[in-house]
Amino acid sequence: MRSLSSYPANSGTSKCKQKEDEAIDLHLFSQFLITGIIMGVLYCLMSMGINFIYGIMKVINWSMGEFFMIGAFTQYILLTFLLGADYWYVGVILSALVVFILGALVQRILIKPMFVGIIEAKMEYATIVTISMAIFLRNIAVAIGGPKIYTPPDYAGPTQILTLPLSGNRLVAFIGALILLGLFYYFIKKSWTGRAFQGVAQNRSGVQTAGVNVLKYDMLAFGIGTALAGAGGALLAPIFLVHPLCGLVPTVRGFEIIVIAGLGSIPGILVAGLSLGIAESLGSAFISPSFVDIYGFILLVIILSIKPYGLFGKPEREV
Amino acid sequence: MDDRSNLLEVKNVVKMFGGLRANDNISLQVEKGEIRGLIGPNGSGKTTLINLITGIYEVTEGSIHYYGRRIDGLQSNVIASMGIMRTFQVARVWRDMTVLENMLIPAFTQGLSRREAKSRAEELLDFALLIRLKDKQAKSLSGGQNMLLQIVRGFMHKDLKLYVMDEPFAGVHQSIKGIIIESIKMMNQGKDVTFLIVSHEMSTVKALCNKVTVLCKGERIAEGTMEEVANDPQVIDAYLGG
Numbered sequence: 001m002r003s004l005s006s007y008p009a010n011s012g013t014s015k016c017k018q019k020e021d022e023a024i025d026l027h028l029f030s031q032f033l034i035t036g037i038i039m040g041v042l043y044c045l046m047s048m049g050i051n052f053i054y055g056i057m058k059v060i061n062w063s064m065g066e067f068f069m070i071g072a073f074t075q076y077i078l079l080t081f082l083l084g085a086d087y088w089y090v091g092v093i094l095s096a097l098v099v100f101i102l103g104a105l106v107q108r109i110l111i112k113p114m115f116v117g118i119i120e121a122k123m124e125y126a127t128i129v130t131i132s133m134a135i136f137l138r139n140i141a142v143a144i145g146g147p148k149i150y151t152p153p154d155y156a157g158p159t160q161i162l163t164l165p166l167s168g169n170r171l172v173a174f175i176g177a178l179i180l181l182g183l184f185y186y187f188i189k190k191s192w193t194g195r196a197f198q199g200v201a202q203n204r205s206g207v208q209t210a211g212v213n214v215l216k217y218d219m220l221a222f223g224i225g226t227a228l229a230g231a232g233g234a235l236l237a238p239i240f241l242v243h244p245l246c247g248l249v250p251t252v253r254g255f256e257i258i259v260i261a262g263l264g265s266i267p268g269i270l271v272a273g274l275s276l277g278i279a280e281s282l283g284s285a286f287i288s289p290s291f292v293d294i295y296g297f298i299l300l301v302i303i304l305s306i307k308p309y310g311l312f313g314k315p316e317r318e319v
Numbered sequence: 320m321d322d323r324s325n326l327l328e329v330k331n332v333v334k335m336f337g338g339l340r341a342n343d344n345i346s347l348q349v350e351k352g353e354i355r356g357l358i359g360p361n362g363s364g365k366t367t368l369i370n371l372i373t374g375i376y377e378v379t380e381g382s383i384h385y386y387g388r389r390i391d392g393l394q395s396n397v398i399a400s401m402g403i404m405r406t407f408q409v410a411r412v413w414r415d416m417t418v419l420e421n422m423l424i425p426a427f428t429q430g431l432s433r434r435e436a437k438s439r440a441e442e443l444l445d446f447a448l449l450i451r452l453k454d455k456q457a458k459s460l461s462g463g464q465n466m467l468l469q470i471v472r473g474f475m476h477k478d479l480k481l482y483v484m485d486e487p488f489a490g491v492h493q494s495i496k497g498i499i500i501e502s503i504k505m506m507n508q509g510k511d512v513t514f515l516i517v518s519h520e521m522s523t524v525k526a527l528c529n530k531v532t533v534l535c536k537g538e539r540i541a542e543g544t545m546e547e548v549a550n551d552p553q554v555i556d557a558y559l560g561g
Contacts, residue, residue, distance in 0.1 A: 116394070192427045199413045199424045206411030209373055210425040210472065211399035 032285040040277020046254030049228035055201040056221035065247030066137035067226040071233030085153035099230025104223035141244035150242040173235040262313015332381035343537040356528035363534040402480035404473035410465035414458035463491035
């Protein structure tokens with residue numbers, strides 16, 4: 001068989017075609033890379049919420065996806081009936097606030113009683129409550145909204161970064177998520193309330209015997225953690241659309257990120273979120289979009305086989 | 320809060336862990352201004368008792384009173400806010416925070432102003448010779464320095480009345496032990512703080528405590544001055560017996 005280069009008349013055209021293909025590949029690659037980064041940061045919101053609640057209460061909140069869904073529904077209702085599409089950012093803030101109040105109430109009424117007094121396995125009981133909440137809230141959403149998919153108005157039209165076309169909804173959601181993550185990081189690291197949260201996370205009984213009301217911090221943590229999910233739901237509403245199961249995918253991704261990052265590390269969550277988003281996006285583009293849910297798990301298995309505590313996790317020691 | 324001499328009163332306290340009777344009908348009174356030692360062989364129930372006093376555990380039977388007010392069943396932070404602080408045998412400091420931040424967290428929850436809290440924290444750190452480490456993370460400190468930090472952190476309480484310490488001298492360097500003893504004396508004499516100290520260091524307990532209570536196998540077996548309990552046959556048997 002003769003190689004293409006052996007055809008002198010066609011060699012120039014072939015090289016040109018090859019270069020064009022490479023340019024298209026690079027163009028596509030960049031586009032999917034950016035999409036991956038955007039989705040990664042958005043998943044981080046969910047992870048940060050799960051991680052924060054676990055860090056303070058040592059309870060895995062399995063109903064995070066449902067709080068995400070409530071955030072998405074609240075945003076849809078606000079934009080459709082009250083605010084209009086132009087005030088989507090006000091909607092995001094209000095949705096997060098609604099979910100914060102709901103989350104704090106759920107903690108106050110259903111979870112706090114287990115943390116008052118000495119109950120063994122309270123974390124396990126609380127975890128079961130969150131599973132029940134997930135089922136309850138999902139079914140309530142089906143009962144009220146029916147098995148329909150609601151489409152909120154777009155936050156922004158299609159745009160582009162340099163020459164790369166990009167969904168405006170994704171870009172504003174990305175910027176919104178970055179702002180929320182930045183505010184959350186600043187609150188935890190710089191404010192005195194944030195430092196008290198760190199104290200509760202690092203040594204619960206130590207901080208309690210020093211006079212800190214850990215039950216109050218539990219309620220706030222649950223509210224803030226679920227509010228992050230609610231804000232995520234509101235930001236992603238035009239992308240994932242609004243239906244009773246819309247929180248499922250971000251929740252699974254949120255847990256994957258936490259395992260990849262290792263529990264308790266905020267920078268770790270960002271790195272893991274970006275890695276997951278990129279793996280998912282590039283895998284869908286260059287292998288097959290049918291296996292979109294698998295790429296993250298493959299990444300997770302590879303990371304855990306090399307670093308069993310996750311990228312930034314450390315073995316825990318109780319004193 | 321009244322000025323009764325009986326600052327702390329433990330009445331017939333029983334603590335069960337399943338079938339194990341960790342504290343068995345223990346009663347004791349601690350008067351205001353005392354430095355009381357709580358001694359006994361390993362497993363005698365000393366730490367369990369202070370965990371009951373500070374709200375870590377709930378009593379199974381009996382009651383605990385502080386200035387006449389019943390405090391068993393209250394949350395640890397509520398007990399702390401009433402002026403009862405404690406230390407743990409393994410220092411519970413916030414390892415990822417600086418020494419100064421460790422001092423300020425309790426003050427922040429007690430409504431002290433930032434300036435007031437910082438000035439008090441620096442004064443205490445200076446006394447404890449930890450001031451040069453104030454911006455270091457607690458995890459970079461030695462075990463003894465962490466214990467010292469844990470102890471002076473308790474002094475940040477603006478209305479500290481009773482300080483319960485669990486093995487404050489265990490495994491710390493002689494120089495740090497000296498600072499701990501000095502700080503206890505200073506707070507006791509200068510600020511009228513009452514101490515209940517669990518320790519195995521008999522010489523230190525003898526030098527520091529007006530009175531000691533001896534526990535053995537969950538029961539109170541003796542109480543009095545160190546000389547009195549040292550000659551008590553039950554105490555001798557508890558420490559030397561089989």
